[in-house]
Amino acid sequence: MKKAERLNWIIMTLKQRGKMTAAELARYMEVSPRTIYRDMTALGEIRVPVTVHEGADGGYEIDPSYFLPTIRLNDREILVLLMLLKFAEQLHMEEFLGGIRTLGHKLLEICRGDSERLQAAIARIRFDMGAVLPERYPEGIFSLLIEAFADRRRLRLAYFTPLRGELSEREVTPLELVYVDGCWYLYAHCHLRNEQRTFRLDRIRSAGLLQEEALAGPPDAAPGEPLQEILLEMDPRLFDLVEADEAMRGADITPLAGGRLEVRLVRRRLDYFEHLAFRNVEQVTVKSPPALVASIRAKLSLGIRKYGQEP
Template identity: 35%
Template sequence: MRADRLVALVLLLRQRGRMTAAQLAEELEVSPRTVLRDVEALAVAGVTIEAERGRYGGFTIDPGLRTELTGLTQDEALALLAAGTRHGAGAFGLGSALASAMLKVLDALPPPRREAAAGARRRLLLDPEVDLLSRRVPREDLPDAVVAAVRRAVLDGRRLSLLHAAPGGEPRRRTVDPVGLVTVRDLGYLLALRDGEDRTYRLSRIREATVLDEPARRAADVDLEREWRERSARFRAGDGQLAVRLLLHPRRREELLDTALAVLHEEPGPPQDPERQLLEVTFQDLRHAEWALWQLGTDAVALTPDALRDALRERAAAFAAAYARPRPD
């Protein structure tokens, strides 16, 4: 909305001092021409923004134009700035709202605390785009309109019409009663009821969402943490999953946990292999288990089931055979 953008423009100038139209356009994700129109609109509203021409020119604003939020300590403000990561908010379609809120938090602090918090924030980095090995961290692409509709239905207590596509299936239309939204490792989920039965939907698999006029048929109150814990336990105990026993080097444990559905048992490895751990974990199916263990190389050795060992052995033999052939000139 334009009103939010005008506020953000004022706050940017308050916190950063002189900025060019190009710099403001980049921050606000608009064109420089739109920035110029916004500056004119602020001038009409009585907000004086001075324009300086030339190579080192730009826009500045009266530093006295501000309010103070003296109740926040420096550490409290820093906690808000650090906790508000773009990825977590993005899972609920609140990325732009988060950016605007962070600007307001900074601007509301008294000058010494504002400068200290802004400086400290630059020394804290949460959830970078790549890890230490330059591997890009996957992020879900969530349509703004879909997430906004889902969020509104959850908060307003309205029924929701969804076009949802299960993995490997065709999209199907469903009418649900939304219960709450959960984000886990930057993945967003809608907890809902369908015909009175618990349902959990990945937000990235919802193609369309329409808020209905009917009130949601749900309890007046909810313990969302308990609800998530119970649904997660039921999912891990579901039918059709594959239990795998394996030996694993501890340095790859987190990678395994990122792909396995659940860890059923864990203990030290056998005396003949003391550096490894013995685990029993579950996967969706044989294909899922084969893919996950192949990523871990020789740091993971499947013990059971035999079908998984056979699949990994065949894959390794095919890999070795490809490199046994003479290199083409």
């Protein structure tokens, strides 16, 4: 990292984290403490308001009112942001779409002579996320949810349930906003049912902020499903393909006779493992939990009855 980039990182780190020692900054920046001392001298020379606290509780602290006037981005950082913006365009967040595209134009302006080359590269990147095709999301719903999270406020929802054809009014404490398989979902505590529920955002017909304060509780408590132990028997070649998936991280692996692997995990959501079983029938066997095994068995039986006979 060049010196100018390092000085900007020190300023941003101190503004975000508050007081830090030279040793802490050195570990964070992966440089020596001596380098940090030299960088602090350089910041003083350009009149950055850094205060030095001495003693056991000492360290460096930056004036919180200090404004860093420019953000310098290198080519790799611009490329990363352009890829993330292309991904964001496919999240169906209409109220942010204008800002996403404007930011993309601004990033390409920074590149100037290299913009066509970057655009050609980005055009060859594709994100396939369309497992669910949502209806149109309510106007302003994402901004409303972000405000509810930030201010810890409850929401009143008008929610449509297709199976019953009903429109019901719910008062909820929003817990998490989650994007899964092409659609946005809200995990929330429903005060009508007095339990945690999952709401598909495209089925919310209207929403408004309430004055009542949201229920206290850690985000970890948001998903309504309980933790369950999942046990799989898997071909090692399949495990090599999926071990980096988020759902497979932290799995306990035990080699079995015949070359297969026993894979043990604890998770809330089971849909990933059901899809894995259907797509790789010969390479993975779900052993538990019983509810997941029963669900797979029932769907296979239905498929056999529906498609098993020759026309």
